[in-house]
Amino acid sequence: xxxxxxxxxxxxxxxxxxxxxxxxxxxxxxxxxxxxxxxxxxxxxxxxxxxxxxxxxxxxxxxxxxxxxxxxxxxxxxxxxxxxxxxxxxxxxxxxxxxxxxxxxxxxxxxxxxxxxxxxxxxxxxxxxxxxxxxxxxxxxxxxxxxxxxxxxxxxxxxxxxxxxxxxxxxxxxxxxxxxxxxxxxxxxxxxxxxxxxxxxxxxxxxxxxxxxxxxxxxxxxxxxxxxxxxxxxxxxxxxxxxxxxxxxxxxxxxxxxxxxxxxxxxxxxxxxxxxxxxxxxxxxxxxxxxxxxxxxxxxxxxxxxxxxxxxxxxxxxxxxxxxxxxxxxxxxxxxxxxxxxxxxxxxxxxxxxxxxxxxxxxxxxxxxxxxxxxxxxxxxxxxxxxxxxxxx
Numbered sequence: 001x002x003x004x005x006x007x008x009x010x011x012x013x014x015x016x017x018x019x020x021x022x023x024x025x026x027x028x029x030x031x032x033x034x035x036x037x038x039x040x041x042x043x044x045x046x047x048x049x050x051x052x053x054x055x056x057x058x059x060x061x062x063x064x065x066x067x068x069x070x071x072x073x074x075x076x077x078x079x080x081x082x083x084x085x086x087x088x089x090x091x092x093x094x095x096x097x098x099x100x101x102x103x104x105x106x107x108x109x110x111x112x113x114x115x116x117x118x119x120x121x122x123x124x125x126x127x128x129x130x131x132x133x134x135x136x137x138x139x140x141x142x143x144x145x146x147x148x149x150x151x152x153x154x155x156x157x158x159x160x161x162x163x164x165x166x167x168x169x170x171x172x173x174x175x176x177x178x179x180x181x182x183x184x185x186x187x188x189x190x191x192x193x194x195x196x197x198x199x200x201x202x203x204x205x206x207x208x209x210x211x212x213x214x215x216x217x218x219x220x221x222x223x224x225x226x227x228x229x230x231x232x233x234x235x236x237x238x239x240x241x242x243x244x245x246x247x248x249x250x251x252x253x254x255x256x257x258x259x260x261x262x263x264x265x266x267x268x269x270x271x272x273x274x275x276x277x278x279x280x281x282x283x284x285x286x287x288x289x290x291x292x293x294x295x296x297x298x299x300x301x302x303x304x305x306x307x308x309x310x311x312x313x314x315x316x317x318x319x320x321x322x323x324x325x326x327x328x329x330x331x332x333x334x335x336x337x338x339x340x341x342x343x344x345x346x347x348x349x350x351x352x353x354x355x356x357x358x359x360x361x362x363x364x365x366x367x368x369x370x371x372x373x374x375x376x377x378x379x380x381x382x383x384x385x386x387x388x389x390x391x392x393x
């Protein structure tokens with residue numbers, strides 16, 4: 001069931017001009033902040049690349065079943081079954097499993113507010129905004145504060161959740177004779193559902209026991225799973241069981257942890273399954289490349305949208321005639337992106353000169369030679385082109 005209503009608000013031309021002027025400061029900060037972001041990203045990418053290359057040359061593959069003192073403080077690679085020492089349990093529901101990680105994913109049935117706005121320009125530079133608020137019930141993990149709704153009456157949610165999500169992680173996980181650090185344990189993935197039976201309810205304590213039932217592979221707190229009421233909850237338990245993993249980390253005694261590289265990064269990698277060290281480093285290098293390009297895109301967009309906010313008062317002034325404001329807005333958008341693109345490239349290039357001087361100089365020389373050859377070719381074509389005969393009178 002859902003319901004909705006609309007709210008119409010208006011904003012005058014002078015008010016919009018005032019808001020756009022205030023936005024100049026924020027836009028300017030966004031524009032300027034893009035430069036250090038782009039610079040930092042290039043330095044980070046180079047440092048990570050060098051650290052990975054350093055790790056490639058230093059890593060030693062060892063057997064997991066025996067700790068060799070000769071490899072003390074070295075970067076080692078090994079594969080084997082990650083086995084938790086002991087059992088994890090959820091004290092509130094009495095569910096236990098010999099797992100690396102046990103999670104309780106709890107969702108509560110609640111009212112949720114949705115809003116959709118449509119803004120129309122008016123002659124004279126003003127704006128009219130029609131906002132449609134709609135309400136529906138949905139399962140949410142976090143509490144939705146209905147007191148903040150535009151129309152809270154008839155859409156009240158409970159003041160607190162009957163049960164919240166939780167996670168429990170083993171403190172001692174071993175691969176052969178090696179103990180994993182907390183960081184490596186946290187990197188193990190591959191969660192599966194914990195099977196539930198009617199006996200599961202016997203372990204529930206307190207007031208939840210009489211209100212909880214097994215429904216499919218979940219626990220349900222409420223009267224009728226087929227017709228949920230606001231405040232009902234459903235809980236899914238998941239576990240990361242023991243399984244094969246591959247690790248690259250520093251050996252300290254029988255413990256595996258972060259390896260500090262000379263380049264600056266700490267290396268500590270783990271992945272599911274049996275994988276050679278080369279494959280793990282290749283995967284880390286691909287991840288570094290993806291992160292580098294994502295940060296470059298974020299920097300470019302921050303620069304472009306920041307500049308667009310700085311120029312926004314011009315568009316608002318032109319909105320006295322709506323169609324003119326639209327045309328001016330499109331033009332300003334093109335200007336912002338046209339300015340941001342070369343500035344982004346120049347910033348990246350200068351960062352390369354600082355962080356990768358040899359490579360940057362080589363690329364600049366190649367680009368210079370290419371441009372020189374192109375210019376020489378164009379000049380040669382002009383010289384060899386047949387001259388036009390003078391037009392007869």
